[in-house]
Amino acid sequence: LLTNTWRYMKFAIANQFFQIAHRSGVDYNSVLDAIRRDYPRAADLPGPGFAAGPCLLKDTMQLSAFTPDHFPMGQAAMQINEGMPNYIVDTLNSRHALAGRTLGILGMAFKGDSDDPRASLSYKVRKLAAFKGARVLCTDPYVPDSSFVSLDEVLKESDVLVIGAPHRAYRGLELNGREVVDIWGITGPIRL
Structure with missing residues (x-):
């Protein structure tokens, strides 16, 4: 303990x-x-x-x-x-209302390079963003879930991206200058 x-x-x-x-x-x-x-x-x-x-x-x-x-x-x-x-979610919503926007979450496992989603806070982000009116797309290369979409679809469809788990697969992604929340610093500097 x-x-x-x-x-x-x-x-x-x-x-x-x-x-x-x-x-x-x-x-x-x-x-x-x-x-x-x-x-x-x-x-x-x-x-x-x-x-x-x-x-x-x-x-x-x-x-x-x-x-x-x-x-x-x-x-x-x-x-x-x-x-x-x-x-x-509150920070994102205060900058620009999430209602009507698409938020993509990259990584639903509770930690990087894991397939374990138990108690992952990415699910809380998904729920809170949806409550604010966002369309939420989720992807994870390790966690199997039929509701998830491909990384390519998340990158193509999302207005804002949230790195939910610091998977090494997300290093070096081409993010095309989009709004990205990466509190882990896996895609570059820590940013919100």
């Missing part, structure tokens, strides 16, 4: 730092580079991303339930990490 909770909290710190920088109009790539380069004790700070999967959240929830009212850091970590899809 403790090791998975520790990892989950590290991801929450990274996601919170990303949100602070983004809300302040600061380039997070520069911030993260400076933290990792100029402060060796923080070299292991992860980048932002979806902290998901079947274990990290579950174990943090168990520890939080075991110590009710005595683990506010764990509860904050859950709010931050589980709130990343909301943050992304």
